[in-house]
Amino acid sequence: MSFFSQSRPGFPPGRKGLPLVGVIPWVGGGPAQKIFEWSKEYGPIMSVRMGSQDWVVLNDYDSMHQGFVEQPTKFSGRPLIPLLNQYNKSLGLGSVDYGDSFKAYRSFGEKILRGSGIGAKTIEDRVMKETEHLVEVIRAQEGKAFVLLFLLDKAVANCIWSLQFGARSDYEDPSFNRMFSALTKRDDSNFAGTAIGLMGLLPCLMSFPFFSSVNEEFLEYYKHLLGVFTDIIAEHKKTFDKSNIRGFVDAYFVEQEKGTKHFTEEELIQYSLELFKAGTQTAAGMLGWGLLCMIHYPETQTKLREEINQAIGRSAPVSMSCKSSMPYTNAFIQELMRYRTMVPFTVPHKTSEDAELGGFNIPKGVTVMGNIWAVHNDPNVWEEPNKFKPERFINKNGDFVQSNRVIPFGLGPRDCLGYQVAQSAIFIMLVAMVRRFEFFPDPEATELPPNDAGAKGNFYIPSPFNLVAKEI
Ligand code: HEM
Structure with missing residues (x-):
């Protein structure tokens, strides 16, 4: 007990692990699950030693709400991660620390991605347009x-492309293709992801021979990615006309023309790249889990299709306004977000001032993580949390019950900037696909594709799998 426990007075109790590496050797198989298990011993607000640093992990909804929502100015910082800092210089919204530049980037991003900038309707329109194309490609x-x-990766990337540059791109367009293959290159190459993850936690590893070569390779990849974005944005600028704001990038140029503080060229490239990186595989991956659930539990696919056909028929456009007439579809999506938690931990937060939480003292500068997986899998909150049961969100009158305990996008001022884009893409694409196609497992395969095989990194993305889409 003494070897594994914390001793700093007032600091949340928890695990120290081994000298130099802390708890890292214990958490490889699924850090969110392991830390949640430990929290049963230490309580929901607990600490873990990561390398040489003590991090605080919040393992339930109440502590996350009390920190991230009720004390926004104290819990909304971002720690500097030396590995990432060499690539992005802590630029881009997700990495920037709490302060004036964060506030400027965040409110700009919210204006564009959540509505009042180029319009909430516009996001939906863009997703609808992309979805028409997706249906055609599936049919082919x-x-x-x-x-x-x-294909879902491409479709979601194209929605983000359209939001940034003004219109969807042809999949064969050289600029889009260059961007898409640079963005996904990392997954194709044999990239030693574990080594990258370890260097993120233990920066000292970067100077050891094997790790330093992986780091070099990653740095090269990132430079290439930045080069691609720099070229695309420079090309786009040639046709900039401030009386016709096409999307995020044009709106950013306007801020630059006005001389708004913090809106540098370098930030634009990192911010734009980050929206693709944060948005593409997450939203597409969620749809991928949805398809896997439909294959594993075909009765859910039938129920979805029946509801969709009854609510909007086969030809009316699918828009977000259809949601209110589809309780089961809403329940399916909410359960999907809970059951397959795409982002198991929040991005690391940092205390910007000394803070108090649940009776514990957390000094300024401490890394604080929200364990979203724990909130979604707590057996005190969820009956049979490891089962996929959309019905848990349908009440006895057949209405959908929205749960504030399903928090896939995090909470507070650092919650997901793109949640509206993600929600539109997931709802519209899912509904449009299910009403046009029936999904089956690959008839050549001897068993069903696994419904729990996913990346164990920052995002829980399903492993690629074959299926058959039979047009109805
Ligand atoms: C199912 C899809 C998605 C999920 C589950 C998801 C989840 C999350 C989570 C949990 C965070 C961290 C919250 C925190 O640190 O407390 C986050 C941050 C972020 N997400 Fe998403 N996300 C999704 C899609 C998207 C999309 C489509 C975009 C952009 C188009 C996006 C852009 C961002 C950005 C920029 C941040 C950083 C916000 C900040 O630091 O202020 N995400 N997301």
Whole structure:
């Protein structure tokens, strides 16, 4: 007990692990699950030693709410992560620390991505347009087995492209293709992801031979990615006309023309790149888990289709306004977000001042993580949390019950900037696909694709799998 426990007075109790590495050797198989297990011993607000630093992890909704929502100025910082800092110089919204530049970037991003900038309707319109194309591309597979997940990545990336540059791109367009292959290159190459993850936690590893070569390789990749974005943005600027704001990038140029503080060229490139990186595989991956659930539990697919056909038929456009007439579809999506928690931990937060939380003292500068997976899997809150049961969100009158305990996008001022984009893409694409196609497992496969095989990194993305989409 003494070897594994904290001793700093007033600091949340928890695990120290081993000298130099802390608890890292224990958390490889699923850090969110392991830390949640430990929290049963220490309480929901607990600490873990990561390398040489003591982090605080919040393992339930109440502590996350009390920190991130009720004390926003104290719990909304971002720690400097030396590994990332060499790539992005702590630029881009997700990495920037709490302060004036964060506030400027965040309110600009909210204006554009959540509504009043280029319009909430516009996000929906863009997703609807992309979805029409997606349906055509699925139809073109003519019922043969294929990896729909890859097409979903492209479709979501194109929604973000349209939001940033003004219109969807042709999949064959050289600029879009260059961006998309640079963005996804990391997944194709044999990238030693574990080594990257370890260097994120233990920066001293960066100077050891094997790690330093992985780091070099990653740095090269990131430079290439930045080069691609720099070129695309420079090309876009040639046609900039301030009387016709096409999207995020034009709106940023306007801020630059006005001389608004903090709106540098370098920030634009990192911010724009980050929206693709944070948005593409997360929203597409969620749809991928949805398809896997439909294949594993075909009765859910049937129920979805029946509801959709009854609510909007086969030809009316699918828009967000359809949501109110589809309780089961809402329940399916909410359960999906809970059951397959795409982002198990929040991005690391940092205390910007000395803070008090749940009777504990957390000094300024401490890394604080929200364990979203724990909130979604707490057996004190959820009956049979490891089962996929959309019905848990339908009340006895058949209405959908929105739960504030399902928090896939985090809480407070650092919550997901793109949640509206993600929600539109997930709802509209799912509904449009289910009403046009029936999804089956690959008939050549001897067993169903696993419904729990996903990346164990920052995002829980399903492993690619084949399926058949039979047009109805
Ligand atoms: C299902 C899809 C998605 C999920 C589950 C998700 C989840 C999250 C979570 C948990 C965070 C961290 C919150 C925190 O640190 O407390 C986050 C941050 C962020 N997300 Fe998402 N996200 C999704 C899609 C998107 C999309 C589509 C975009 C952009 C188009 C996006 C852009 C961002 C950005 C920029 C941040 C950083 C915000 C900040 O630091 O202020 N995300 N997201």
